[in-house]
Amino acid sequence: ALSGEFRRLDERSVIEYVKGVPALWSKLQEADGDHQLTAKEIGDGNLNFVFIVTNTASKASIIIKQALPYIRSVGESWPLTKDRVYFEKMALEEQGRLAPHHVPQVYHFDSTMSLIAMRYLEPPHIILRKGLIAGIQYPLLARHMAHFMANTLFFTSLLFRSTLDHKREGTQFINNFVHVYNSFINNFVHVFNAFIPFPIAVAKFCGNAALCRHTQQVVFSDPYRIYNLNHWTSPYLDPDAEALRQDNLLKLEVAHLKSIFSERAQALIHGDLHTSSVMVTPQSTQVIDPEFAFYGPMGFDIGAFLGNLVLAFFAQDGLVDQPEDRKAYKEWILQTIEDTWNLFYEKFIALWDEHKDGAAEAYLPEIYNNPEVQLLAQRRYMADLFHDSLGFGAAKMIRRIVGVAHVEDFESIADAAKRATCERKALNFAKMLLKDRRKFEGIAEIISSIRLF
Ligand code: ADP
Ligand code: SR1
Ligand code: MG
Ligand code: MG
Structure with missing residues (x-):
């Protein structure tokens, strides 16, 4: 590798960089190709720079993702440690081990340059959010995401691991x-x-504190206070944004969720599992961008994914001239929400049953020693997880409507009045869900409730 100090790469220097790293160079070479490389910056996320580097002869490509010491979408006025890429690399590796069919392989990591190289998810892979905006159905999405979440969350929790394995690292x-x-x-x-x-454990991810703090701010604080980077579809949503700041009950619920997010090391979570962190084709589902990974509450991942599907649902009427055009598609989104939770539940419980007599220290077999208590314990655990997921999902929806970072689902609705109508429905549903989430007993009730807004 080219050694030395950190420097920001561009479309020219990234090629020189790749040529200097044998592990990357070999990925792009072909036996008798002319090794002509091209590079294009394709990053469309909020934080980082992403290059696709291609050998024009073999057409082989790789992805280089570089973190700069600030937030891309805001600029240097909002610093953020570039060490985040180290945690992304570790999470990709751990999640890749636990759900190998759903995570791109990491080829290379350079801490000085704050970059990782990984598999290029070739077309027709696209960002799920863009597929949802285009009205494309993904028949395997629910099954794949349920598998990804069940495996990554279960195997990094105390339902599988001993306390020592969970907390520390080493040999x-x-x-x-x-x-x-x-x-x-x-x-x-x-x-x-x-x-x-030892497996990668809590201790190893404690260092990702700056990214956790960032989420605490943008998800659990900013939407409920006056903050100069907050924005919304004004003037339409001015009263709605003000109402959030006056809603005492909502603030209490948000404080509770913030506390769980900050204090509960339940499992290794992705930490930013919205629909732009998933790339899809009808056959393939790939989870990218886990730079916010840390040991936190499982419901934060499940809620992020489901909450962003709900946002996609409420955006549909604004994306087409005739709402009738997306009637069937909206049903598919609702079905996907229901299937994701149900399949997750099924898979998670199956893993728990399979490993209940292993090293796990949460529910010791000599205490939870009969089928009745085992069933009760599982039901309680899953009910809590369901309510956590609903709460986090709702909080993630709210921050995307009145906070600093919005979603393309709504932003691509050009007519502001139309956009505000869609956003208000999503906002009202999310507020209700945040406050009343414990009244819901199953995902089917959630689907019925979404239909009422
Ligand atoms: P950020 O952290 O800035 O959000 P992402 O990891 O989400 O960065 O990547 C930004 C964009 O780069 C994605 O939306 C996607 O279009 C593209 N991208 C990222 N990783 C890959 C990959 N492995 N294969 C293909 N495209 C990718
Ligand atoms: C300025 S907030 C940017 C957001 O983008 C990332 O994907 C995270 O969700 C972060 O909160
Ligand atoms: Mg991203
Ligand atoms: Mg990111």
Whole structure:
């Protein structure tokens, strides 16, 4: 690699960079190609710069993602540590291990340059949010996202791990590790002592504090106070934004969610699982951009994903001239919300059942020792998770309507009055959900409620 100090890459220097890193260069070479590389900056997210580097001969491409020490969409006036890319790399690797079909492979990490290289998710992969705006159905989306969330959340929680594995990092001394060697010459069993690595645990992600603090501010604080970077579809939503700042009950619920977000290390969460962090084709679902990853509440991921689907639902009427045009599509979104939660529930419980007699220390088998108590424990856990997800989902919806960062679903509605009508419905639903979430017992009730707004 080209060593030295951090420098910002552009479409020219990123090519030189790639040529200097054998692991990347080899990904792009072909045996007798002319190795002509091109690069294009394609970042359309809020935070970072993303380059696609392509060998024009072989057409092979890779992605280079670089973090600068500030927020791209705001500029240098809002600094943010570029170390975030280190946590993105670790999360991609851990989530890739737990859900390999749904996470792009990491090829290279450079801490000095604050960059990662990863698999290029080739066309027809597009950002899910853009697919939702275009009215495209993804029949496998719910199943894939349920699988991703169940695996990444369950296996990094105390429902699977011992407390020590969950909290610390390092190596663990294992004796009497049995190794079965199989060759043409001989079969034998070898017993030996070994050091094996602990899984990536809470301690390792504590360093992502600046990104957690950022979320605390933009999701749980800014929408409820006067802040110069907040904006909304004015003047239409002026009274709605003011009403948020006067709603005492809402503020109490938000404070509770902020406390769970900040204090509960339940599992390794993605931390920014909205519909622009998912790339899709009808067959493939890939989760990208986990730079906000840390050990936090599972419901924050589930809520982010479901809440952004609800935003997409409420945007549909504004995206077409005749709302009838998206009637079937809106039904598909609602079905996807319902299926995602139900399939997640099913998969999560199946993992719990399968591993209940393992190393997990949350529900010890000698205490939760009969089917009745096991069932009660699972039901309680899932009910809490459901209500957390609803609360976080609602908070994530609100911040996208009155906070600093909005969503293309609404922003692409050119007519401001029409946009405000869609946003108000989403806002009113989210406010109700945040305050009344504990009254809902199942996802079907949520779907019925969305239809009323
Ligand atoms: P940010 O952190 O700034 O939001 P993202 O990781 O979301 O950055 O990437 C920004 C954009 O770059 C994505 O919306 C997508 O269009 C593109 N992109 C990112 N990673 C990949 C990838 N592995 N393959 C193809 N495109 C990608
Ligand atoms: C200025 S806030 C930018 C937002 O974009 C990221 O995707 C996160 O959601 C962050 O809050
Ligand atoms: Mg992004
Ligand atoms: Mg990001």
